[in-house]
Structures are given as structure tokens and as C-alpha cells.
Amino acid sequence: xxxxxxxxxxxxxxxxxxxxxxxxxxxxxxxxxxxxxxxxxxxxxxxxxxxxxxxxxxxxxxxxxxxxxxxxxxxxxxxxxxxxxxxxxxxxxxxxxxxxxxxxxxxxxxxxxxxxxxxxxxxxxxxxxxxxxxxxxxxxxxxxxxxxxxxxxxxxxxxxxxxxxxxxxxxxxxxxxxxxxxxxxxxxxxxxxxxxxxxxxxxxxxxxxxxxxxxxxxxxxxxxxxxxxxxxxxxxxxxxxxxxxxxxxxxxxxxxxxxxxxxxxxxxxxxxxxxxxxxxxxxxxxxxxxxxxxxxxxxxxxxxxxxxxxxxxxxxxxxxxxxxxxxxxxxxxxxxxxxxxxxxxxxxxxxxxxxxxxxxxxxxxxxxxxxxxxxxxxxxxxxxxxxxxxxxxxxxxxxxxxxxxxxxxxxxxxxxxxxxxxxxxxxxxxxxxxxxxxxxxxxxxxxxxxxxxxxxxxxxxxxxxxxxxxxxxxxxxxxxxxxxxxxxxxxxxxxxxxxxxxxxxxxxxxxxxxxxxxxxxxxxxxxxx
Numbered sequence: 001x002x003x004x005x006x007x008x009x010x011x012x013x014x015x016x017x018x019x020x021x022x023x024x025x026x027x028x029x030x031x032x033x034x035x036x037x038x039x040x041x042x043x044x045x046x047x048x049x050x051x052x053x054x055x056x057x058x059x060x061x062x063x064x065x066x067x068x069x070x071x072x073x074x075x076x077x078x079x080x081x082x083x084x085x086x087x088x089x090x091x092x093x094x095x096x097x098x099x100x101x102x103x104x105x106x107x108x109x110x111x112x113x114x115x116x117x118x119x120x121x122x123x124x125x126x127x128x129x130x131x132x133x134x135x136x137x138x139x140x141x142x143x144x145x146x147x148x149x150x151x152x153x154x155x156x157x158x159x160x161x162x163x164x165x166x167x168x169x170x171x172x173x174x175x176x177x178x179x180x181x182x183x184x185x186x187x188x189x190x191x192x193x194x195x196x197x198x199x200x201x202x203x204x205x206x207x208x209x210x211x212x213x214x215x216x217x218x219x220x221x222x223x224x225x226x227x228x229x230x231x232x233x234x235x236x237x238x239x240x241x242x243x244x245x246x247x248x249x250x251x252x253x254x255x256x257x258x259x260x261x262x263x264x265x266x267x268x269x270x271x272x273x274x275x276x277x278x279x280x281x282x283x284x285x286x287x288x289x290x291x292x293x294x295x296x297x298x299x300x301x302x303x304x305x306x307x308x309x310x311x312x313x314x315x316x317x318x319x320x321x322x323x324x325x326x327x328x329x330x331x332x333x334x335x336x337x338x339x340x341x342x343x344x345x346x347x348x349x350x351x352x353x354x355x356x357x358x359x360x361x362x363x364x365x366x367x368x369x370x371x372x373x374x375x376x377x378x379x380x381x382x383x384x385x386x387x388x389x390x391x392x393x394x395x396x397x398x399x400x401x402x403x404x405x406x407x408x409x410x411x412x413x414x415x416x417x418x419x420x421x422x423x424x425x426x427x428x429x430x431x432x433x434x435x436x437x438x439x440x441x442x443x444x445x446x447x448x449x450x451x452x453x454x455x456x457x458x459x460x461x462x463x464x465x466x467x468x469x470x471x472x473x474x475x476x477x478x479x480x481x482x483x484x485x486x487x488x489x490x491x492x493x494x495x496x497x498x499x500x501x502x503x504x505x506x507x508x509x510x511x512x513x514x515x516x517x518x519x520x521x522x523x524x525x526x527x528x529x
Contacts, residue, residue: 063088063090063098064087064088065087066085066086066087066088066106067085067086067087067422067423067424068083068084068085068086069083069084069086069421069422069423070082070083070084070110070114071083071084071148071149071421073148073149073168073169073170073172073174074168074170075170075171075172075174075175076170076175078175080109080148080172080174080175081109081110081111081112081114082107082108082109082110082148082174083107083108083110083114084105084106084107084422085105085106085108086104086105086106086418086422086423086424087103087104087424088101088102088103088104088189088190089101089102089104089214089217089218089221090102090193090217091185091210091213091214091217092213092217097193098193098196099192099193099196099200099201100185100190100191100192100193100196100201100210101190101191101193102182102183102184102185102190102210102214103182103183103188103189103190103424104180104181104182104183104214104218105138105142105147105180105181105418105422106178106179106180106181106218106222107147107148107174107178107179107180108120108178109124109174109175109178120178120227121223121224121225121226121227122226122227123227123228124177124178124227124228125176125177125178125227125228125229125230125257125528126177126178126179126180126224126227126228126229126230127146127173127177127178127179127180127230127231127232127260128180128182128215128218128229128230128231128232129141129142129146129179129180129181129182129231129232129233130181130182130183130184130211130231130232130233130234130237130240130241131233131234131235131236131237132233132234132235132236132237132238132239132240132264133187133235133236133433133434133436134184134202134207134236134240134436134438135186135187135433135434135435135436135438136187136235136236136432136433136434137183137184137187137188137430137431137432137433138181138182138183138188139188139410139414139432140234140410140509141181141232141234141262142181142414143166143410143413143414143417144410144509144511144512145171145234145262145509145511145517145520146169146172146173146174146179146232146511146524147169147172147174147179147181148168148169148172148174149166149167149168149169149417149421150166150167150168150169150171150172151164151165151166151167151409151410151413151414152164152165152166152167153406153409153512155513155514156513156514157382157384157385157506157512157513157514157516158382158384158385158386158402158405159405160401160404160405161405161406161408161409162408162409163408163409163412163413164409164410164412164413165413166413166416166417166421171511171517171518171520171521172521173521173524173525173528175525176525176528176529177230177528178227180218182211182214182215184201184207184210184211184240185198185201185202185207185210186198186201186202186431186434186436187431187432187433187434187436188430188431188432189418189424189426189428189430189431191428198436199437199439202436202437202438202439203438203439203440203441203442204239204243204438204439204440204442204443204448205243205442206439207240207243208240208243208244208247209247209251211240211244212244212247212248212251212252215244215248215254216248216252216254219254225254228257229254229256229257230256230257230258230259230260230528231244231245231256231258231259231260232259232260232262233259233260233261233262233264234262234263234264234508234509235262235263235264235265235476235477235508236264236265237261237262237264238261238264238265238266238450238477238482239264239265239266239448239450241259241261241264242259242266242450242451242453242454242457243450243453245259245453245454245457245458245461245464246453246454246456246457249457249460249461255461255463255464256457256461256464257463257464257465258464258465258466258467258527258528259454259464259465259466259467260466260467260469260524260527261466261467261468261469261482262469262510262520263469263470263471263474263476263477263507263508263509263510264468264477264482265477265481265482265485266449266450266451266454266482266485266486266489267447267448267449267450267451267481267484267485268447268448268449269447269449270283270480270481270482270484270485271283271477271478271481272447273360273362277447278322278325278326278360279484280481281321281325281360281361281362282317282318282321282322282325282480283317283478283480283481283483283484284361284362284363284475284478284480284481285313285314285316285317285321285343285346285347285361285480286310286313286314286317286478286479286480287363287383287472287473287474287475287478287479287480288346288347288361288363288366288475289302289309289310289313289346289347290306290310290383290472290473291366291370291378291383291384291473291475292346292347292348292349292370293306293309294383294384294473295348295370295371295378297347297348297370298345298346298348299345302345302346309346310472313346314480316342316346317480320339320342321339321342321343321359324336324339324359325359325360336355336359337351337355339359340354340355340359343359343361347361347366347370348370349361349366349369349370353369362396363380363475363476364395364396364397365395365396366378366475367379367380367383367396367397367475368389368394368395368396368397371386372389372392375388375389375392376388376389377389377397377398377401378397378401378475379400379401379402379403379475379507380397380400380402380403380475380476381400381402381403381474381475381476381507381508381509382402382471382473382474382475382506382507382508382509382512383402383473383474383475383507384402384473384506384507385401385402385405385507386401387399387401387404387405402507402508406509406512407432407433410432411432414430414432415430418430449485451485451488451489451490452489452490454466454489455489455490455491458491458495458498459491459492459495462494462495462498464498465498465499465500465527466486466498466499466500467500467502467523467524467527468482468486468499468500468501468502469502469503469504469510469520469523469524470482470501470502470503470504471503471504471505471506471507471508471509471510471516472503472504472505472506472507473505473506473507474507474508475507476507476508477508479503483501486499486501500527502519502520502523504516504519504520
């Protein structure tokens with residue numbers, strides 16, 4: 001198996017085996033009693049009717065049975081035994097033909113005797129996990145966050161590494177819930193079936209449908225319809241998961257118990273600034289402040305009590321700052337200077353820099369400018385991570401060190417583990433992260449938002465709970481983007497108690513910092529119970 005982590009991708013179609021068949025000609029020893037006359041018609045040869053092919057049976061025969069293996073992990077001082085099942089499940093058309101094969105890894109806790117725990121199908125929770133992108137496989141949550149094995153990286157979560165060994169994950173949640181890690185079609189080892197176009201899976205609603213149909217089939221084959229069912233989505237997985245909450249209810253009658261959102265979003269309007277959308281400048285400002293504080297760029301009185309400072313920043317962002325931005329060029333020079341001074345105070349940038357950028361500080365500009373004198377650029381996924389700036393004349397960082405420093409270790413270790421330990425064999429590349437051509441056709445002329453769908457699912461299923469986990473230094477999806485979405489979701493006050501928010505000191509993948517990984521486990525386990 002070869003790992004492919006490029007942002008572009010190509011399909012490698014499997015070659016088709018052809019088996020040649022030969023037939024022996026059999027001649028009679030005797031001549032016919034009288035030769036056929038030229039004007040007589042030749043007798044018709046009787047042909048055996050061709051055997052009718054059953055395409056559905058053929059496709060079923062081609063479906064590979066998932067590989068099974070056993071393992072153990074020590075969690076909270078106790079040895080947890082489990083079985084792992086690795087393979088693909090087909091996404092089916094109405095006629096039973098296969099549209100795609102979806103790769104998954106399923107971990108189920110067992111007893112000391114290696115047998116399933118009593119009451120697993122009715123009492124034990126199961127969590128369906130996926131990352132985001134769109135175009136990402138599930139390796140980050142699988143080998144970084146929740147799975148029984150993890151990639152051992154430097155515990156500070158900021159030091160670069162080339163390789164990382166697979167080790168026990170003491171912060172896994174397998175002791176309290178079974179886990180299914182899903183690679184959406186086109187990522188990881190999931191592929192469209194032969195002759196099927198990938199575009200039918202690569203869109204907001206197309207993706208929700210494909211993942212939802214996988215979950216339905218998985219629950220059916222594994223007998224988990226009666227289990228408490230949860231989703232866990234990271235980053236774009238917030239969009240996907242919110243859509244799934246609605247889709248599974250409406251299409252399959254599958255009502256979920258909960259949805260865990262890790263560094264996720266629900267509405268792209270909170271994330272993508274443009275000339276007519278200043279909202280992301282407001283949602284990012286507290287994250288800029290938290291990152292500046294980490295690097296010692298805020299005044300001592302602001303760094304001393306970061307929680308209090310961030311509350312002050314939010315009040316300013318959605319008050320004076322928002323008003324100033326809405327004025328555009330109608331703002332007076334005096335007011336612009338006053339607002340610039342406050343933005344500079346909260347971000348560690350100079351007042352001159354803020355004014356030169358017309359008060360609008362994008363995450364990219366901030367990552368480039370904050371430590372420019374030191375010759376450093378700041379990470380996007382994690383604002384604590386630094387790298388040398390190799391091109392000081394550029395207006396934004398050339399790369400994201402917080403991704404670059406972990407991509408190699410995750411690629412190598414995931415390849416070795418999936419192929420070696422789990423026994424899944426394929427020569428096709430395992431696509432860690434791809435640049436799939438995503439469509440938003442059902443959101444034309446507006447920002448893609450799943451706020452109404454999650455709200456609708458919660459209103460129809462008032463037992464649906466949501467746990468939101470956010471890293472303070474996440475410069476990809478700032479915590480206040482999700483906070484804004486949750487505060488604007490059209491749900492009654494009685495359902496707001498179903499939403500829990502947890503924050504962490506690091507960034508997008510908070511589980512890469514040891515202390516945050518321990519807190520993430522504690523938060524999820526406590527919430528599940």
C-alpha cells in the first residue's frame with residue numbers, strides 16, 4: 001500500500017483479469033449417408049441457451065469479507081481487550097448494484113474471554129467517527145484522538161517529527177464506547193465502484209447521503225440498530241455530521257443519541273471573509289488574541305487572566321469593532337485610529353499595520369506578521385507551532401507548519417498499521433488528504449450552512465445532545481465561529497441545555513498536546529455517561 005497525501009488526486013483503476021477459455025472440436029468418424037445438396041438448406045445447429053448472469057450475485061461474490069484481528073490497550077489502568085474489523089462496505093443502488101466501496105475500521109470491546117460484551121447491541125454506545133476537509137480520511141481522529149492506538153509524537157504538540165511509532169492510546173474512549181472510523185468516498189481506501197463517477201459523492205448533500213447510507217448498512221450488518229449511536233466529526237465533519245443528524249432521521253428512521261463536534265463549523269459565513277462579509281473578522285479576533293498571548297505578544301495585564309481577556313475581546317469584536325467595519329470607508333480617521341489601537345492591543349500587532357490593512361486582519365496576515373521580526377511564521381491548524389520564514393517578502397505564510405510537521409508521521413504510521421496490524425491489503429494509494437472537487441450546488445448564491453438542519457434534527461429528536469470541543473489557538477476554524485452558529489440556531493431555549501462546549505489550550509487537533517488529549521477523553525467520557 002502506498003500513502004498519498006497530496007492535495008491533488010487521481011483514480012487508479014484496477015486492471016481487469018481475463019481468463020481465456022479453449023474448446024476442443026469433436027469430429028465424427030463416420031461420413032453422412034448422403035451428402036447435402038447445394039440447394040438444400042443446412043440444418044440449424046441446436047445451441048444450448050446461454051446461462052443467465054446474475055449481476056447481483058456476481059457483485060456479492062466480489063465483495064471482500066472484512067479482516068478481523070484482536071488487540072488490547074491499557075486505559076485508566078485497566079487492560080481493555082477488543083476485536084478490530086477492517087474492510088469495505090458497498091454503497092448500493094436501488095437495484096443492488098454497487099456505487100462505491102467505503103473503507104472502515106471498527107473496534108469493539110470484548111470480555112476477557114475475547115467474546116462480545118453482554119448487552120453490546122442494546123447498552124453499549126457506538127461512535128461513528130470521520131474527519132473533514134472536505135477530502136480528508138479519518139486518520140487524524142483514528143491515530144491521533146480516539147482510537148486504541150496512536151502515533152507517538154513529541155508531547156508538546158509543536159515539535160516536528162519525521163516518523164512516529166504506533167503505541168497504546170491511554171486517552172482512547174474504547175473502554176466506554178465502540179468506535180467506527182469512516183473514510184468518505186475518494187479518501188483513504190474508499191473508492192467509487194468501477195464505472196461510477198466520483199462526482200456523485202463529492203458535494204455537501206451527496207457526501208451526507210453516502211456516509212448516511214454507510215452507517216445504515218453498517219448498523220444492519222453488525223446488529224447495532226438498538227445501540228446508543230453517536231457521531232464524531234472534526235472540522236468540515238461539523239457540516240457533515242449536522243447533515244447526517246437530519247438525514248439519518250428522515251431517510252432511515254435512525255435517531256441518534258448525540259453528536260461530538262471537534263474543531264468544527266456549521267456555517268461557512270463565519271469562516272470566509274469578503275467585501276460583503278465581515279463576520280469572520282469578528283469570530284477570528286479572540287483566537288488571534290489567544291495566539292498572541294501564547295507567544296508573549298500581549299501586555300502582561302492581558303496575559304495574566306486570559307479567560308477574562310478573551311471575554312473582553314468578544315465584547316469588543318461584536319460591538320465597537322463590528323460597528324466600525326460596517327461603516328466601511330465612511331468611518332472617520334479618528335475613529336479608525338482608535339479602533340486600530342484596540343485591535344493592535346488585543347493582537348500584538350502594531351497600530352500602523354492594522355490601519356494599513358483597513359482594520360481587517362485575516363488569519364493569514366496575522367500568521368505572517370506577528371513574529372516577522374523573529375523570522376517566524378505561525379501554524380494555521382495550531383497557532384502555537386512555528387517555522388522559519390523562508391520568504392519574508394510574501395504577504396502570507398507559504399505553508400502551514402502545524403500540518404507539515406505531522407503529515408509525514410501520520411502517513412507512515414497509518415500505512416504500516418492498516419496493512420500490517422489490521423491486515424488490509426491493497427496496492428492502491430491510501431489517500432490521507434485529497435483535493436476533491438467539491439460542489440455546493442444546493443447552496444448557490446449563499447453560504448453553505450447546516451444550522452437549520454441540526455436545529456431541525458434537535459427539535460424532532462429532543463434527546464439529541466451536542467458536545468462541541470474547541471482549541472483556543474485554532475486558526476483554521478476559530479471557536480467563536482461555532483459559538484456564533486450555536487447562538488443563532490433556531491431552537492427553543494429548552495433545547496439549549498443539550499449543547500455543551502469544552503475548550504482546550506492548543507489548536508485544531510487538540511489531541512496532539514498530551515494534556516489536552518487527556519482533557520478531551522475526560523470530557524467525552526463524562527458526556528457519554
